[in-house]
Amino acid sequence: MHPILKKALKVVAGLLILITLPYYYTTIFDFDKPEKFTGNQFYNPYENLGDKWLKCNFHSHSQLLGGLTNGDNSVQEMHDKYRKLEYDLPCITNYSSINKDYFDKKYPLNAYEHGINKKWTHQIVLNTAEPKPFDYPFFQLTSHKQFILDRLKTEDNLIILAHPSFVDSYEAEEMTYLGSYDLMEGITVRATSIKHWDAVLAAGRAIWVVASDDSHDTATAHVGVTWTDVNVTDQSKAGVLESLRKGRHVAQRSWYGQHTTFVKSVSVTDNVYKLKITEPVDSIVLISDNGKRVAFETDANKITYKVKAENSYIRAELFHSTEWIDYSRLYLNPVIRTTDSTVFSRPLEHHINWFQTILYIIAVLLFHAALAAIVLKW
Numbered sequence: 001m002h003p004i005l006k007k008a009l010k011v012v013a014g015l016l017i018l019i020t021l022p023y024y025y026t027t028i029f030d031f032d033k034p035e036k037f038t039g040n041q042f043y044n045p046y047e048n049l050g051d052k053w054l055k056c057n058f059h060s061h062s063q064l065l066g067g068l069t070n071g072d073n074s075v076q077e078m079h080d081k082y083r084k085l086e087y088d089l090p091c092i093t094n095y096s097s098i099n100k101d102y103f104d105k106k107y108p109l110n111a112y113e114h115g116i117n118k119k120w121t122h123q124i125v126l127n128t129a130e131p132k133p134f135d136y137p138f139f140q141l142t143s144h145k146q147f148i149l150d151r152l153k154t155e156d157n158l159i160i161l162a163h164p165s166f167v168d169s170y171e172a173e174e175m176t177y178l179g180s181y182d183l184m185e186g187i188t189v190r191a192t193s194i195k196h197w198d199a200v201l202a203a204g205r206a207i208w209v210v211a212s213d214d215s216h217d218t219a220t221a222h223v224g225v226t227w228t229d230v231n232v233t234d235q236s237k238a239g240v241l242e243s244l245r246k247g248r249h250v251a252q253r254s255w256y257g258q259h260t261t262f263v264k265s266v267s268v269t270d271n272v273y274k275l276k277i278t279e280p281v282d283s284i285v286l287i288s289d290n291g292k293r294v295a296f297e298t299d300a301n302k303i304t305y306k307v308k309a310e311n312s313y314i315r316a317e318l319f320h321s322t323e324w325i326d327y328s329r330l331y332l333n334p335v336i337r338t339t340d341s342t343v344f345s346r347p348l349e350h351h352i353n354w355f356q357t358i359l360y361i362i363a364v365l366l367f368h369a370a371l372a373a374i375v376l377k378w
């Protein structure tokens with residue numbers, strides 16, 4: 001072999017050892033099996049609605065590290081754009097960095113995007129003082145993803161899985177096992193993950209949906225397209241977080257931050273689901289387990305449905321088209337079966353599998369030993 005090629009291979013082998021060092025920090029977990037929502041009562045996230053809806057975006061980027069991370073505009077330019085579109089809460093969520101320059105101090109919600117890896121397995125961390133570094137740069141087993149989520153999760157913050165269907169960064173099935181996350185991005189400008197969401201809900205996991213632009217510049221096609229309206233009774237930061245925790249919000253896709261309609265009321269009485277909205281829309285579709293359509297109305301501002309025994313949850317999607325947007329779509333969080341209507345959260349446990357963890361670390365050691373042999377002995 002040519003000496004230059006040999007030298008290059010040695011450099012690559014050495015680098016490979018360095019960048020795979022994080023894999024020594026691996027814990028393999030056994031996951032408890034999720035179970036469908038059951039019970040004769042329903043948890044309704046829209047019970048006791050307040051009269052204020054806040055327009056929020058929980059995922060956007062400004063210029064960072066001289067444009068290295070894909071952000072084209074300054075924090076000020078991003079904020080100005082969102083302010084023009086009348087957002088109440090536009091979060092700038094740069095990679096592993098928190099931006100504290102808010103254009104108004106009403107909702108100082110510190111947030112950032114976590115994750116530097118090949119598969120775009122990212123998390124949005126809402127309400128945190130400092131970013132926590134560390135990631136597995138290449139492949140991630142479900143256990144790796146769980147380890148990161150456990151590291152990021154605290155009692156005060158909210159974790160959103162970012163764009164799960166984007167290059168399959170999260171498999172729908174593994175999302176039914178994973179713990180330590182609260183919400184998921186069902187829609188962003190670049191990915192729609194509603195199938196993932198239905199799989200998670202059908203498995204009995206009360207994970208709420210949000211929509212975010214994931215904007216990297218102020219272009220009209222990237223800003224004000226997908227956002228979350230959060231209903232609050234208390235307009236403080238704590239009030240926003242509380243509503244997100246309870247699912248009292250609506251994810252939507254439209255154009256230029258323009259609203260289509262608002263939820264007036266959702267109720268479930270004697271197994272009858274009733275939804276009323278402020279403005280009529282082209283269609284209202286009710287969806288149950290694994291995305292099954294169970295009812296619809298057209299040109300309507302309300303819908304009623306007698307919930308069947310096999311429906312473990314019911315959620316609504318609204319569609320509308322006007323001359324200024326060919327379609328807008330709203331996703332309501334579901335009402336879910338429960339034995340006690342106030343309780344929706346049943347955290348799923350995972351436990352360390354020591355045997356497999358040790359085997360895994362031995363495998364990494366052997367891999368590194370082979371690479372070291374190339375570097376040193378060859």
Ligand SMILES: [Zn+2]
Pocket residue numbers: 059060061113214
């Ligand atoms: Zn992002």
